[in-house]
Amino acid sequence: MALKRNVGLRGLKYSGGGPMLAWILHRISGLGIIIFVSIHVLAGFSTHVVGTDWGDPVNRVYESLPFQIFIFFCVLYHALNGMRIAILDFWPRLLEHQRMAIWLQWAIFVPIYGLSVFLMIRSALTSG
Amino acid sequence: MHSSRPAPQSGFNFEYFMWLFTRVSGMALFLLALIGIVGAFWMGARTQIDVGALLRWTFFPNPFHVVNTNIPDVTIGWATAYWQIMQMMIIFFGVTHGINGVRMVIEDYLESPRKRLLSRSLLFLFWLFLMIVCVYVILYS
Structure with missing residues (x-):
């Protein structure tokens, strides 16, 4: 099973669309x-x-504001996208609405x- | 064609087990984050910590994450065995989920079985190392 799976470098090319964006953002954030x-x-x-x-x-670096904003993007996006994937995988009938699920x-x-x-x-601006 | 990879064939095999584990651990992490954020508000987060510290605590309820706040004494409530157990569970589910995810990404670009075996071995050692270090940090904090 595993060995049949190969994306290759073509997989990196952006082909447009919400699902592709979700896939690449899921990888980057993960x-x-x-x-x-x-x-x-x-x-630590x-x-x-x-x-x-x-x-x-x-x-x-980790305590700086830009990094916290970045890592919160990663965590929240990955969590919500992963939840969408899990829900669609466990209830395949919902795949009919998968594009709406992305929105x-x-x-x-x-x-x-x-x-x-x-x-x-x-809070960063007010606490100085 | 960029359709997603098919779900592995169900049954008693490694790929299917990890496929299931990824989904179950992801949802477990949601639950653990919910426990963390509810617990923080229960202990007075609304007036004592800012949103950054609240998010850090939600991701990982470690007392080091809330030291620079208005909490008078983190050893009351925030640094307890209960939260240490929550941290251990987050670490187990999170690190295993993450290392398996790295394995999936790497194996999308590695074809030869020997290279896959090598990368799996290194990832397993890294997983073990990270688990040991994390348990050390949790028990120490």
């Missing part, structure tokens, strides 16, 4: 999360358990992400 979590855990381990300071510059997903994503980013920027 890789973003795993890279972030790995480095973050190692930096070095700071708190080992007691070295190489993790400090890494932590400063529904954006309709949920945009208010939650927009409001959170607004609050994050506002």
